[in-house]
Amino acid sequence: MLAYDVGLLIVAVIDSRTSRLRKGVAITREFGGRFAVGAETEVRIHVQNATNRAIQVILKDEFPPQMTLNGVREGRIDVEAQSTATLIYELTPPKRGRFEFGVTALRFKSRLKLVWCETKVTEPVSVKVYPNMRRAREAELKALGARSVVSSHRKTSWRGEGREFESMRDYVRGDELRHISWTATARRGKLTTRQYQIERDQTILIALDAGRLMTARIEKETKLDTAVHATLALISAAARAGDNAGLVVFGRKIKSYLPPGRGRDHIESALEALYAVEPEMIEPSYARAFEFIAANSKRRALIVLLTDLVDEEGSKELLTSLHLLRPRHLPLVV
Known part of the structure; x- marks a missing residue:
């Protein structure tokens, strides 16, 4: 009986060692x-x-x-x-x-x-x-609705004068003095006025703070996670309104930059830029972020800053750095 068991064990070992998953x-x-x-x-x-x-x-x-x-x-x-x-x-x-x-x-x-x-x-x-794009779109529809901050900003620009340069023309009585181009006037020998057209689409640039205070948690996620979905909601709202939206993620240094754009591919690029962003345990540099925006965004834009402030020192740095964006851009701190 023992010999049978030993023989069976040997056969089983050989069977195991020589067996392979079938081809196919x-x-x-x-x-x-x-x-x-x-x-x-x-x-x-x-x-x-x-x-x-x-x-x-x-x-x-x-x-x-x-x-x-x-x-x-x-x-x-x-x-x-x-x-x-x-x-x-x-x-x-x-x-x-x-x-x-x-x-x-x-x-x-x-x-x-x-x-x-x-x-x-x-x-x-x-x-x-x-990030969960469905959650971002639900937040967009719930919080912003049909009259979003994007569309409101857009309507405000249409009610006023255009800001986008179109051409030069001869001065006509009634033109504002601030629109006179003195360089062109000197060159041509007669008063010349800059003519503007109303901007056909707006530019929104979202500046996302990934500094120390964004590590704080709101229920099961960090403040940065909440801000990431808010960013996607704004980009989606901008696309829905026909506007261009861009993204700057910053901490002490610039982490990523997505130039303004719109469309399905642009939203995909935003998801790629945001999926791996993590907050760092250091204070953000608002001045460095705003200098980067000023250098890379020549067209007038609504700058939406998603950040968190708890003390006077941080607020002071932010306020003193805002001049880097003005007057070309319109900053909005959220």
Whole structure:
């Protein structure tokens, strides 16, 4: 009896060492969409069996431990010949950033079906978790509505005089003296007036503070997370109004810059610029941020500053730095 057991054990060991996953069996991992904060996303493990025999496998997927698991990420699957079976589970990311999936472990029966053999399938993969665009659009519609700050600013500009230079023309009685171009007048030998047209689209530049005070938490997220979604809501509102919106993320230095634009591709670029932004434990430099904006935004713009202030010193630096934006730009501190 002992000899039989020993012989069976030897055969099982040899069977395990010589067994391989059949050719024609392929395992792939697929995501149901882009990962976003607080949104449930499907993860699918496909087992394709292109052989002429049914197989049985056990799968276990290695997902980022920071994410919340909904469903079962492991299970036994029977796959008929010339068919595909899928293991599906859901994950909910708690925050923005980059997360790592490991390999998928697969067990299959040995050739003699004496033991289960294990192998690693699929490659480790890194995924990005983006801000929740649905949340941003809901905030836009709820907080701003049809008469948003964007459209209000736009209407104000249309009621007044245009600010966009169009051409030069001869002075006509009644023209304002401040519109006279004295350089052109001297060159031409007669009074010449600058003519302006009403701006057809507005420019909004959002300056997002990623400094120390933005690390404070509001319920389950940082103030920066809240400001990121507010930023996307403003960009979406601007696009809806036909305006251009840009983005500057700053701390002690400039972290990222997205020139003003609009459209679906521009919103995608904003998501890319914001998904990995993290606050730093140092005071922001308003002066450096405003100098950057003044140097890179020549066209008049509404500058929306998303920041947090708790003391007189921080407020003083902000107020003394605002002159770097005026009079070309219109700053709005939120």
